[in-house]
Amino acid sequence: MKYEGVLTKMRTEIKDVVQYYLIWENDFINMNQLINKKISLNFLRYQCLNCGLEKKIYRQGFCYDCFSSIPQAGDWVINPELSKAHLDQEDRDLEFEKRAQLTPHVVYLANSSDVKVGVTRRNQIPTRWIDQGAHEAIEIVEVPNRYLAGITEVALKDHVSDKTNWRKMLTNDILDLNLEEEREKLKEFIPEEAKEYYLANNKETEIKFPVLEFPEKVKSLNLVKNPFYEGVLKGIKGQYLIFNDGTVFNIRGNEGLVVELNVLV
Known part of the structure; x- marks a missing residue:
C-alpha cells in the first residue's frame, strides 16, 4: 500500500x-x-x-x-506575551490576530517528561497535550485572550519548566505526579490580572498512547x-x-x- x-x-x-x-x-x-x-x-x-x-x-x-510575512508565524505565536490585538495594535494582520488572540486561552501544566507550563487556545485541549506527549495534564487558568495567558506563563516559568525533554518522553522515563497539588503550589505566582481566572476544581486528564x-x-x-x-x-x-x-x-x-x-x- x-x-x-x-x-x-x-x-x-x-x-x-x-x-x-x-x-x-x-x-x-x-x-x-x-x-x-x-x-x-x-x-x-x-x-x-x-x-x-x-x-x-x-x-x-x-x-x-x-x-517572515504571514500572520500565522508572527512572534506572538511562540511568545504569547507579545500579543497586542487586545490593544487594537497590528503585528502583521490585525483581523487575523484578533480572531486568534481574542479567544479563550488556557495556561496548563503537562507532564510529558517533567512537569511543564504551557499556553494553548481553549479549543485546542486536549489536542495540545497529546501533541506534547503528555500522559497527564491539568488547566491552571482560563483567560479571555492570549496576552493574559502569555504573561501568566512567563510568571510561572520562573518556578516550573516551559520545555519538554523529548528524549525522556519517548523513552517513557516519566513519573506520575499529583498535578492538582502542583497547580496549587503555583497559585500565588499568577499575575494579579489573571488571578480571578484561576481554576481551582478542574481534575487532571490522563492520556494513553499507542x-x-x-x-x-x-x-x-x-x-x-x-x-x-x-x-x-x-x-x-x-x-x-x-x-x-x-x-x-x-x-x-x-x-x-x-x-x-x-x-x-
Whole structure:
C-alpha cells in the first residue's frame, strides 16, 4: 500500500488510547493500524504549507518568505506575551490576530517528561497535550485572550519548566505526579490580572498512547539528510513515530516535506 503527500501534523482523537490520523490531500491513514507493521518513508521534495511552492522549508512548514510575512508565524505565536490585538495594535494582520488572540486561552501544566507550563487556545485541549506527549495534564487558568495567558506563563516559568525533554518522553522515563497539588503550589505566582481566572476544581486528564515498545535510546530521523528509511512501527507518542531500532520521526517537525509512505508488511 503506497501513499504520497505533504506532511502536516497528525490529527488526533482522544479515546481509551489516542487515535492518530495522517491526512493527505485526497486520503488519510489511521496510523494506529500501522503499528507493528514495516513501513518505509521516502523524501521527495519540499512544499510550503502556505504558498504551495517547492521551496526549502524554514520553520513550521513554511518557506522563509512566508514565515517572515504571514500572520500565522508572527512572534506572538511562540511568545504569547507579545500579543497586542487586545490593544487594537497590528503585528502583521490585525483581523487575523484578533480572531486568534481574542479567544479563550488556557495556561496548563503537562507532564510529558517533567512537569511543564504551557499556553494553548481553549479549543485546542486536549489536542495540545497529546501533541506534547503528555500522559497527564491539568488547566491552571482560563483567560479571555492570549496576552493574559502569555504573561501568566512567563510568571510561572520562573518556578516550573516551559520545555519538554523529548528524549525522556519517548523513552517513557516519566513519573506520575499529583498535578492538582502542583497547580496549587503555583497559585500565588499568577499575575494579579489573571488571578480571578484561576481554576481551582478542574481534575487532571490522563492520556494513553499507542506504544507497544519504548526504546532505551532514541535517534532522530532526518529525512532530508537521509531521504529513505524503513522500519517496524512500534508506537506513536506526541507527534513522533517510534520504530523498532530506536529511530523516531517527528511528523510535526517535518511539516512541508512531500514524502512517499509505503506499508510493506
